[in-house]
Amino acid sequence: TITTVYNYEPVPEELSEEEAKYVIGVQANIWTEYIPKWEYVESLLFPRLLSLSEIAWTSADRKDFEDFRQRLPYHLDRLDQMGVNYGKDPFQVAIAMQLKKGQQQVSLSTELPGLQIRYTTDGTEPTISSTLYKEPFGCTKTSTIKAASFVNGRLMSEISSVDYLSHKATGKRVAYENEFNAKYDGGGDFGLVDGRFGFEESISFAWQGFVSPTMEAIVDLEEITAINSISAGFLSDQRQWIFQPDQVIFEVSDDGENFKEVFDRKYSDSRTESVIQEVVRPTADDLKVQGRYVRVRAINHTPIPDWHAGVGKMPWIFVDELVVE
Known part of the structure; x- marks a missing residue:
């Protein structure tokens, strides 16, 4: 994900100042012997390369992922205008479970800010008319949760799906x-x-x-x-x-x-x-x-x-x- 790439630090903290000077840059390799089309290569490179570019020229003390997230949509617009077939990972919905006072709480998020997230809890595919996600919600019975992101009514991600089981030991x-x-x-x-x-x-x-x-x-x-x-x-x-x-x-x-x-x-x-x-x-x-x-x-x-x-x-x-x- 772009988050994983952004959090990579090219200069390990255990290196001394003398040793760190030998780290002269970063690179991103992609082996293409099993990739048949250039469009797929593009989808693997972008938008990850945006994260890599920024950490290549930004010192660790100045990195700010939240600021990067806010700027990312402008760069994606530029990639759209250039016809780059970038990957839709930033639009993908991450489904996470937290336990609050012993009760399951489901939270939904995307790497790209400002997206509409729609979800279902009965295993059906989410649509633009499905429940709009606003805040974490309770999950007190066995459920299949599915979610997707939308922009101007258009589906922007693949459907994310997670099965959650509620049983006697849940949250204990x-x-x-x-x-x-x-x-x-x-x-x-x-x-x-x-x-x-x-x-x-x-x-x-x-x-x-x-x-x-x-x-x-x-x-x-x-x-x-x-x-x-x-x-x-x-x-x-x-x-x-x-x-x-x-x-x-x-x-x-x-x-x-x-x-x-x-x-x-x-x-x-x-x-x-x-x-x-x-x-x-x-x-x-x-x-x-x-x-x-x-x-x-x-x-x-x-x-x-x-x-x-x-x-x-x-x-x-x-x-x-x-x-x-």
Whole structure:
């Protein structure tokens, strides 16, 4: 995105003043052996190059993304007049979920300011007559939220869509035995219970990444609750050194100290070479138990096998949502 490019700092802060002088500029490379048309090249270059150009000549202390956003529409008008087929990323609607006092709040935004955002919560495609977004809104039931941006009644973006699941653990407090990696926080402290599922194609959306051999988290449901099912999603992406855990355990407790095991499964195929990329969702059904606390443990007993470039290292554990029904 233009935001990601703009936030790039060509001179790393850990360099001394003497070392920094050797950073003489920036460049943007694009390999075109799989790009059949020049129009597509343009859509990948612009408007990202506008961000890159500005950070190339602007010192870190003078960078101002909000000011850049306000100036961007004028540059897009110029690109229109020049016939440049720039990408429509700045018009794309980002759908985000926050938790406010334990309740899901959905917010919608675009990189380009001043756009009309229209949305639906029933899975239908948004049109110019759909609800106009003004401020974050509540999401208290399982919903498919779709949104798009409009200018003068004309659709300017692709349809953004996110499925949100509301369940008994949604928005509840999570205690972690070991911390998730800051680069892959899945939405922060509530990432395991924010109603968002990850998907195979992106390791940065909704996934929490753990580099320790064991991932362990406890959800406080706040009161003794009838529990019929527990599930969690785990990602395998061997190219990223992310493997399915060797073992997954679910437990329930009334007091947060004495836990009863309700699910324990070992996976003999978790290091199989043929499994390149997939999402596995271990599920304990028909439990008919009660408890206030639910604990999930994912364990890596074995390192990355010898057929992989990371042989001998312990793989990552990536988990998206702990669902309690």
